[in-house]
Structures are given as structure tokens and as C-alpha cells.
Amino acid sequence: MSATIKDVARLAEVSISTVSRVINDSKPVSPEARRRVLKAIEELGYKPNEIARSLVTKKSNLIGVIVDDIGNSYVAQIVRGIEEVARMYKYDIVLCSSYGREETELRFIQLLMQKQVEGIIIASEIATTKIAENINKYKIPFVYLNRLYNVLKTPTVTIDDEVATGLMVDYLSELGHKNILYVTWNKDIDLTIEKHKIKGYTDAIINKGGLPLICGVSGYKIEDGYRDGANVLDVIKKNNVTAVFCCQDEIAIGLINYLYDNNIKVPDDISVVGYGDISLASIYRPKLTTIKEPYYDIGAVAIRRILKEINGEAIDERTLKLPVQLIKRESARKIK
Amino acid sequence: MSATIKDVARLAEVSISTVSRVINDSKPVSPEARRRVLKAIEELGYKPNEIARSLVTKKSNLIGVIVDDIGNSYVAQIVRGIEEVARMYKYDIVLCSSYGREETELRFIQLLMQKQVEGIIIASEIATTKIAENINKYKIPFVYLNRLYNVLKTPTVTIDDEVATGLMVDYLSELGHKNILYVTWNKDIDLTIEKHKIKGYTDAIINKGGLPLICGVSGYKIEDGYRDGANVLDVIKKNNVTAVFCCQDEIAIGLINYLYDNNIKVPDDISVVGYGDISLASIYRPKLTTIKEPYYDIGAVAIRRILKEINGEAIDERTLKLPVQLIKRESARKIK
DNA sequence: CTGAAAGCGCTAACAC
């Protein structure tokens, strides 16, 4: 068993209050007493028990982070952002992976509440309204990060997706592309942020005097982009598409993989761009031209908001929008 | 403020002990009392405060996990393994990222101790002996996972690296390769597991009647493999190398990227294989032939060991070795 | 400046 405040007090021949005072620097202590306490602490290797401290101060210094899957690189980036700023304020992160199961997330919220976390950030990809109801019950600072869905009326931080897709279309146009295909995950479009992205795309295309061309795939993972590659290729051929704009980097990479495996070279034969700028985007060959969603910053801003709220500071709007950035790399090129 | 056990007791008109008993199912309670307690709990939305509980039971149900960088996909896989089995035993994970700084790791250990974690797993890449001394002081269950270094006399879980590299050489030989270059991170080789990997490689090469050929690079990241690509290419040309065996997948990918950018096709012009089987290995094109380090399992086995130790069960050897697996994909092919 | 004492929310003897 490690030393307690009592042991320190006994050894230093002072009361436990005095020990507490020097530890927390909460009230003046005579130099002599302080010296003795410090010496005793040193000798015993005493470290205050945070659990006991939390119980009385009602501050756990814990933030709960519920993620879909930490194995997703973009999720990892968000978590990095969260942790790094949390730590600046002496907060620790307790990590929960839900693997997209709603009941699991619900269970985690409760679990985290029991652990007395002071705030919760969810970075998940499921569409759910229960979560919000559930969490509001607890009146705890909370931010909901979702790359796909947009159904919860809770604080969040994103980029302006409509502007972003418009920006990409403009860029592709500059490169001389006229027939630009947008590839989207065709599920629950009304609930997802795809609604905004499609609007940005469509408006920009029409603005250039073109005709929107949209094609759906059955998921938003690399496998999905690959699996549905044949369909997409079909659409490409039938419409003389020269540039494909995928709604997620993963789909773009899956598609490029499919094209590669079928002897179609990107960007020589066709341009393919993504959305997100996941870490793979710059490692992959060809390097992916894409829209940057600043995951690290998203996490950092989210936690900062939570921390502010914990401190009772005024917090602004529910949704914070970070600047949009177009990343020009190799997977799109001038049309010949 | 949320409801406490007292509130429940008052509402149910029983003592707090009775409430505690029904919560924990620790002692028989009359059906009638139980019913009333359950009702009160329901009504108040009562959830036991884990902090208070921990204080008295001296069980925090927390495991500290110190990682180098969760942004590394293999680290994320280890953490997944840890979390998933931890959760089966009702443990939570508190995550700390050290970004390879030793002082930070040392500070985290102390911090985690103060949080009363019941065990610590470090998954880091730095070479240090201080960590072990420090942690042993606390007599807390502890596992040290390090993909590169091998200096700590602490429990760990790995694969048999010597066997693994031998296996790869054998495979490459089967494909007809005679001049197989081994690319290693040439720093602290005596301290790293490279020592074993090089031995496995060398023995196997000699065994086949070949001559070992080793070339160093200045790091173990993708950038490093890329940056030193020119040097490696030089060695390749001078020695008629037909297959390159990189000590990490990252280096292999960096190198292939370099070759790609210089119009050398893998595997058509040359075979390149890696070590680790990071998630990128199967996404990348060409898909990387490699040795699988089962990261998820490594994490799972590590936490299982910790949990066993917490429960006072007997634990076997310090180092657990998981089975070696050769993953044949596309980046190596039969010599023409 | 310092100590005694109350109490954070809960569990676990211990008595009844």
C-alpha cells in the first residue's frame, strides 16, 4: 500500500490539513512546516490519491471519448487533437470504442457518467437521435463529431461542406474537366452531410454550365469503392467522364485500386479526387487530390469547447466551422 | 447534482446498506425491500458513483495505456486489442500519448498511479531503461510493448523475429531470388530487435548458399524509406539485387514510393517485401508481401496478462511469443 | 498559521 496523507502528516509531525495545504498551495504555511512536509513527502514517495481527491472536489479531471473505431486513421487524428489539448488542462482521456453500435454508445455514456467524467466527446459515424436525448439528460458538456450524419441537434465542429465541394468542382473545371462525376454513398442522403456536399457540387457544376452527374456506391470504406468500381466505371464510360469526385477519400482510393487492377491509370487516363485528406491520402500513389477535413483541429476545437463549458465560460454557437482547404496533389491533372 | 445512495435509501425507506446490497447483489435482501429500492433507483435515475466506490474498494477498474502515437495504425490496432478484452472484464482504458518522449512517459506513469490505475501497458518505440526501474517501484502489473527496442527486462509479447525473417528469406528463395538485400534501420542495432531479425536473415541466406547483403536507412518511417531510396537503389544496382526485404512495412512502402516515382515498377522490375503487416500493407498497391505482427492479438494478450496478475493468478514467462505468419501478396514475385 | 472535525458517496463489518 502506498503512503497516504496521514503517513506524511505523522512523519512531518503536523496535521493532515497542513499537508493538504502544502500539496495544493491553498493556504499559507510556515516555511518550517512546509520544509518538514516536503521532506516527508520526498521520503515516503507520497503521491496524492486522485480518486479520494476527486470524491471531495467533485472534479474527476476525466473526459470521456467515445469513438467508432480508433483503427480509423481519421478518428485517431481527432483523438490526438482531443488528448493534446485536454492534457494542457490536466485532463485525462478515457477511451471507448463502440464499433458503430448504438446500444454500445448508450451504455458507454452511462458508464462514463458513473466514472464521473466531466465531459463527453463522441466521434462516431452512426445516425442516431437517441444519443442526444440520452446525453442531454445528464446535462454534461458534450460535443458530437460525425463525418457522415448530421441528425443530432448537439454541438459539433465541421467544415463548410457545401463550400468545400464547390471549391473542388471549380478546381477540376480549371483543369479543363467538363464531365465531372460525383460518387456518393447513397444511403440516407437526407440525413447525411452528403446533402450539403451534393448541393455544393451541383450548384458549382450548373454554374459552370455543366450537367450534374451523380453515382451511388454502397458504403464509404475502401472496400466499397473497390467493390462498386465496375458500376462506376460503367457510368464513366457511358458519360465520357474525365474526373471523378468521390465523397470520401476511402472511396476514391478503393476506386483507384479498382482502376489500377483493371489497367486504367490515374491520373493519366482519368482524374480521381477525394474528400477528407485522411493520412493515407498523401502516402498513397498517386497522391490524392482532396479536400482537407482538419481532423486534429476538429478534435482540438471540440475539447476546447468542452473545457470552456466546464469552466462556466460563455460558449458561442452550437456548430463551429473550420476553414476549408483544397489539397492539390497528383490524382487529378489537366485534361489533354 | 445527481442522486446519491442516500436519496435512494430515503425514497425507498430503507437504509443505505440495503440499497448497497441490491446494487451489488452482495447479500440477500427481502423481495419487498428490493422492489422498493429498484423503484426508487428507477425514479431517481440513480447511478452509483464509481469514484466513491473505488475509494472504498480500492479498485479503480482503470488500466493506463501509454502509447507513442495513436496515429500510428499499428498502435491503434494494439489499443483495440487492449480495450476490447479490458472491457470484457469491466475495465476502462485511460489513454496517454507520449510522442516518444521519455520524460513524458515517466510523468504519465506517475499520473496514472495517482489515478489509481490497476495496471499499465506501454506501447512505445523508445529505448529506455529508466521506465522499467520507475515502474517496478510501484509494483503494479505492467507490460511493455516495443516494436523496435528490446532493452527492458519487463514482461512483453512479441513474435519470434528470428524465425520470421528466416521464413521470409526462404519464401523469397523459393521465388528464385538469390540476391536478397536486407534494409534495416541502422541505429542502436545491438539494442533493437533488429539484432534478431538480422540473424534470422543472415542465417537463412547463408543456409541457402548466398551472401548476406545489408543496407541501412536512417529511420523506420515511410519518409525515411523514401528519403534513402536513392542509396538503396544504388546498392540494388551494384549488387544485382532482385528482392529487397525491409525491416518495417513503412520503409518498404517509402521505398516502393521512391521507386514508383523513379519509374521502377514493383514487383515487375524488383520485389520488395516488408515486416509488420500494418493496415496499409493490404491497401497499398501493389499489396505488400510481409510478415504479420499480430498487433491486435499482441494488445489482447498483453492486457490479459495484466488482468491475470491483478487477479493474483499465476503468470508464466516474462515474454510471450505469438505465432509467426508470412503474408504472401503482390509485391514479391517469381524471378523471371 | 495550524489543527480538529465534518463530510464527499460508497462498502463492509458488526450487531440485532
Place this chain on the structure above:
DNA sequence: GTGTTAGCGCTTTCAG
């Protein structure tokens, strides 16, 4: 089967 009570290790009045 149930209530009373003594802590867990700490912070924080409140006297002095």
C-alpha cells in the same frame, strides 16, 4: 434480512 457505524484518502470550513 436489516440498520448502524466506521472508515476509504482527501479537502475544507471553523475555531483558535
